[in-house]
Amino acid sequence: MTEHYVTCFDHHFLLQGLALQESLQRQQPDSFLWVIALDETVERQLAQLRLSQMAVLPLWALETPELLAAKRNRSRSEYIFTLTPFTFDFVFARDSTVSRVTYVDADVFFFRNPRLLLDELDAAAGEILITPHGFPPEHEAMAEEFGRFCVQFLTMGRGPRSTEVRRRWQEQCLASCTTALAERGKVYGDQKYLDDWPERYGELVQVASQPA
Numbered sequence: 001m002t003e004h005y006v007t008c009f010d011h012h013f014l015l016q017g018l019a020l021q022e023s024l025q026r027q028q029p030d031s032f033l034w035v036i037a038l039d040e041t042v043e044r045q046l047a048q049l050r051l052s053q054m055a056v057l058p059l060w061a062l063e064t065p066e067l068l069a070a071k072r073n074r075s076r077s078e079y080i081f082t083l084t085p086f087t088f089d090f091v092f093a094r095d096s097t098v099s100r101v102t103y104v105d106a107d108v109f110f111f112r113n114p115r116l117l118l119d120e121l122d123a124a125a126g127e128i129l130i131t132p133h134g135f136p137p138e139h140e141a142m143a144e145e146f147g148r149f150c151v152q153f154l155t156m157g158r159g160p161r162s163t164e165v166r167r168r169w170q171e172q173c174l175a176s177c178t179t180a181l182a183e184r185g186k187v188y189g190d191q192k193y194l195d196d197w198p199e200r201y202g203e204l205v206q207v208a209s210q211p212a
């Protein structure tokens with residue numbers, strides 16, 4: 001089965017995004033990367049490169065009225081956080097054969113096949129994979145501020161149970177993706193919302209044991 005990944009970046013992260021694609025193809029050649037182009041420069045440059053195993057989706061073609069409303073009431077970085085839970089549906093809506101999608105940050109670089117993480121999800125018969133921050137013991141308290149889990153590698157299935165999780169996450173991110181110091185402990189971008197997923201969703205969610 002071809003594994004599908006999705007990321008998003010603007011021209012400031014174009015080189016990192018290209019490095020991500022190169023490392024993914026080197027470690028998992030049959031994978032496919034969907035790129036949400038956050039500006040015209042990325043859209044134009046990737047169109048010129050015509051990289052295999054990649055599809056480019058311009059943000060302007062994806063934004064819903066709800067997202068556009070959120071775009072007006074937060075910073076650019078907070079808006080990019082807001083997009084994360086929607087990226088899965090952007091892919092599902094464009095390819096009915098895709099059964100699951102893994103979101104990856106644009107500055108991720110793979111030194112090993114990410115299949116190692118996805119095999120854990122398959123073995124557990126789950127639909128959602130999340131990765132812990134892995135703070136060292138002396139910094140474990142940071143999880144309270146920044147969240148137990150890192151939205152850097154997160155897999156979601158197409159099915160109705162995963163969709164329900166996504167919808168709730170989307171609503172939360174539309175409400176707030178602030179990184180303001182005053183809100184730390186309650187909200188931090190898109191990722192503090194994941195704190196209760198293992199307890200709330202049970203066997204649907206697999207917490208990766210492999211260091212990411």
